[in-house]
Amino acid sequence: APASAGAEPVSVVLGWYPTAESGGFYAAEEQGLFAQQGLDVDIQPGGPQVSQTQVVASGRADFGLSDATTVANAKATGIPIVAVAALFQENPVGVMVHADSGAQDWKDLAGRTWYVQTGQLGQEWVKRSQGIDFTTAAYNGSIATFVHDDAAVQQGWPTNEAYTAQKEGVQTRFLSYASAGYNPYNDVIFTTEDFLRDNPEKVRSFLDATMRGWSAYMSDTALAEKVNATLQQENPQLDAAANWFAWDAQRQFLTAGDGATALGAMTPARWSTLVDQMTQLGALEPGLDPASLFDTSALPTVPAPTTLPPAP
Amino acid sequence: MSIAEKTPATPPAQTPATPQAAARPTVPRKAPSGRTLLSFVLPPLVVLVIAVALWQALISLFGVPKFLVPAPLDVLAEIGPAIGTLVEPTLVTMGEAYGGFLLAAVVGFAVAFVMARWNVAERGLYPYMVLLQTIPIIAVAPILVVWLGPGPTTNTVVAAMIAVFPVTANTLTGLKSTDRNLVQLFAMAGASKRYEMSVLRIPYALPYVLTGLRIAAGSSVIGAIVGEFVAGIGGGQGGLGYVITSTAQQLLMPRLFLAVIAASCVSLLLFGLVRLVEVLALRRWHESAMSSDD
Amino acid sequence: MSIAEKTPATPPAQTPATPQAAARPTVPRKAPSGRTLLSFVLPPLVVLVIAVALWQALISLFGVPKFLVPAPLDVLAEIGPAIGTLVEPTLVTMGEAYGGFLLAAVVGFAVAFVMARWNVAERGLYPYMVLLQTIPIIAVAPILVVWLGPGPTTNTVVAAMIAVFPVTANTLTGLKSTDRNLVQLFAMAGASKRYEMSVLRIPYALPYVLTGLRIAAGSSVIGAIVGEFVAGIGGGQGGLGYVITSTAQQLLMPRLFLAVIAASCVSLLLFGLVRLVEVLALRRWHESAMSSDD
Amino acid sequence: MTTAVQADLVRFAGVTKTYSNGFTALAPIDLTIGPGKVVSIVGPSGCGKTTLLRMAGGLSSPTTGELSIGSTQNSYVFQDPTLMAWRNVLANTELVSRIRKVPRAETRRRAVEALRLVGLENVQKSLPRELSGGMRMRVSLARALASEPDLMLMDEPFAALDEFTRDRMADELIRLWRERRFGVLFITHSIREAVKIAHEVVVMASGPGRIVEIVESPSPPGTDPDAARDTDALDETVKYIGARLAAA
């Protein structure tokens, strides 16, 4: 990072290795937006077992990315963190099935084996809300079993698992958890309550640069090309075509709903719904105040770009 | 009587040893020996108490946050609510771990046997045993799941994969350390290689094998849990690996710690069984297990 | 000369052994012995060729899909494009694994030493060593990451955690198997426990220690990779663990296999070093490493 | 019925032994053990007696020279007891017969008989570590006796025994030999024992290990079963060999 003299160091721990899903941060860096805000941002990659809440809560990083349920869980456990922005307005996560497996709807997925991440609530919600039953098996990061087993149900993102399946010649049908009514913000940006209280300006400038970075990443293909090249460098095993696919596919989720007018927006209603749903699923003790989970006071209003050009 | 004295460094033999200081009248009857149950149970208990006290003290002193390490009392308090949900997973993991242990013991032993029996086999196979040990489970998990399906069978195999090498390595060292004269005696008497193995080398290697099994006892439990992480099924049938992942995800640290403690108990039990076999099998003839006086 | 014959089962001594059949004129000069380099390199190579051939054959015959197991030729073809992205991760993993190995060797040895030295320590600590071995890394990973930061340091510690028990278990068995008369000789001469340990028990335990290190060689590599799963560093700094996760997710099987092969090479190299030390240190006096004639 | 010409049990022709550290333990050795012959070996400590015996038993190969072994069933009593620590005395004694698949009852009979000969019939169930040094050596001896070989190779089998036991063992060995006429190659440090027991005494010297003379015994074991054998001739031979050893 081209640290200008006197720039304040800030760190953020990503939800995963550098991919298109974290492209906005690299775009802000690329365009010098962080530097303009007087920030020297250290972007720390996540990984399959990185616990961002613990990293942030213990002060190893200032900001973290994770999904909204994680913030609720953390809060319930007494970890003083708070969400300050949400990236994906509509949660992309869901499950996919082989297109030719005859399944059209959630009901058709009863009795099959679902390969899902252990501890996620999406599958629990579907079970309860659709009144169906199925066995779950651990999703270990590879969809090989799904590709092989025509009846399998595979958790994933339409941005990447779906792409990988397609590359292997499997046509898939994707059912998002959001379509079943389970739609927590995914990849919210969070920090500690203390950090927000003590450094509201720093948070604001960080979010400002970040959101403008995201906006530019989505709309400026020339910039996106540069950023994707950086991502490729940071994450050499990343498949370039896969990344472009994700770049394209994710934009509808980033700009959905409130995101159109303000990237990163969060509403009390969405957080209340999440808390209700988690409580219903038994993942939370009743009584958690949804308002304590997020704080938009430091979120500047950066609208989504008006045009989303196709991938070059 | 003049005696040449040329022993400067040590006290000359003529110096009278003061009887009070040196006389060492021994106890007429052996005091009840140190091998009582208490002397076996007390030390680990003391260590436990000290460790728990230290744990609590560190947390209090340094304010280690609870989301990182729960306080002992929190863990204790969690036992009541959690115990009901931990029994089934513990039994599932136990089944997988012990199955994997047995598989590793049998296969590990067999491979070592073949390698000790045919030198070429050792040279040809040993590198691949090392290799097998190094293969990350995540790389083979999909293959195993496709073949065996997700769940206990796969996890048992994973447990065995992780536990097999210590058994092989130790057994092989044992089989190859056998007293050469005895080996020659067997050869001279016309013993088949098979007979030499079963009657001579294997008993001789027993202490080594058992050390390998000690290691495998812990490895197989961790293997079962790793299996559950990557190839397990959900719910109670998912074993402790499932509990650990989901509590970690929900930051339920006291419950996570209880699950870890349950896993430790599973391996300590297995370890204890290995130790028991060790004591029973070796105490009459092997140095490492004999009592000290004779 | 009438001789009482009462040996029915074995041929009576008087039976002339046919000289042609039984006479065994030995080779006047020892033929070049089996210890040539070729005899060490050939068997694993043969096994490799057979294994690869079988691998290809199985894939062709049963139509094993490429997203599960890539064909050998695909893996070979991937070397060119992938090699550039694999060198750095391999070096990173190597550094962590070897660091962890050294740490495990030192700590494992020290713990065994303490346990052999004070019986109480053994009884008090051994259960917790087993326990340590059983703690799933996922349960302690967050703690490590928070303490040590993500990256090589944490991964080195994880590698050490996984590799330490085999060293301890084997070293302890070795230290406790020492010839009792020699121990008494040391005691009688007034040797301090420290001297007895360093001059007698430790050299005696060396073959055991080295077997433990053999096991640790593989364990530390897998430990480093597991650490990399946890530490969450992308790119070359993420080591082979990163490459494996990332390629597994994208079903880039040939590249995944290359990463696994790279990991195996890292552990084989370390293993080879341990073997070398073993041969050099033991061949002059220990059965397991001595040449066969004398 | 014509008597077949019996083959020699062992024949050394110009055999030498150099160990892998370069030490030449034996200069060229020429020695023949005919069938049913009792040959004893005497010589100073370190002169190569064990090396020679091991080669005769096929446990070690010559560096140069020709070695033919005509015996089919050898028994070997090592200089150390060499017992299986985890097996009791009886099982250790039965070992060779078990390997050779002698019927169970016969195996047991021979082992018990051999243990009786060495005076250990009362400790059949003991483990080696519960025995005294001399008792262990006697188990080793019993194991060899129970195996009924055609060549018995013994490396100082009586060294750990008191004089009476030692003499009794030697007498038992000769008695057995009278019954079965196996070949014996026998290392001892007692010159008198060497002469009393054998047809021939091989006198060795060191630097390098070699045979200085092969002395005929005046009282070979086959000749005069029950007559007193402590003749003047024996004394003289013992003295002669003593002088030979002292001179070398």
Added chain:
Amino acid sequence: MTTAVQADLVRFAGVTKTYSNGFTALAPIDLTIGPGKVVSIVGPSGCGKTTLLRMAGGLSSPTTGELSIGSTQNSYVFQDPTLMAWRNVLANTELVSRIRKVPRAETRRRAVEALRLVGLENVQKSLPRELSGGMRMRVSLARALASEPDLMLMDEPFAALDEFTRDRMADELIRLWRERRFGVLFITHSIREAVKIAHEVVVMASGPGRIVEIVESPSPPGTDPDAARDTDALDETVKYIGARLAAA
């Protein structure tokens, strides 16, 4: 200057030994080794000689009775060589002095001298496995001699040696004793050696292990340094002890 009354080196009073398997190896034993006394023990194999010697060295504790050990520096020659397989002959010989922090040069001097005494000055750099059985036993002997103890406990130290070497070793032992006057407790199977070497010969019998008689030697080591000691008295004592042993 008044001469201090020297304490006994070892005193057994009604000492018995029952091993953990229930076997009573020694019935009550009464025996005293005075300072500078050479005591040898003879007795049949398995009668408890090693058991007694181990107790005298403090290596094993009595089951009942009183055992006082007044010696401060013991050397013990085990029935087996008991060497460190990974150390060469010189290092094995230097062991005890090293442990006792004798200065380096003195340690080396003593070890080399001891190795010369046992005739192994040429194999200082060899490892035990490169030695013959008798040579290994001599290293063990050298180790004890080099340690300059006030009580030397020896368990059949010469059993693996040929007659000449054996006699020479015994002579060397006596010569050293003349210089240093250490106590010696010495197990041997040679009655003649026992009598020649010692002030007293302890005659043991088995079933259970016990002392049947303690015989004064007619030619104790201190008396007549260079005179021929093979007197008729010696012969007679040997015969007497032989008869005692045979009778028990």
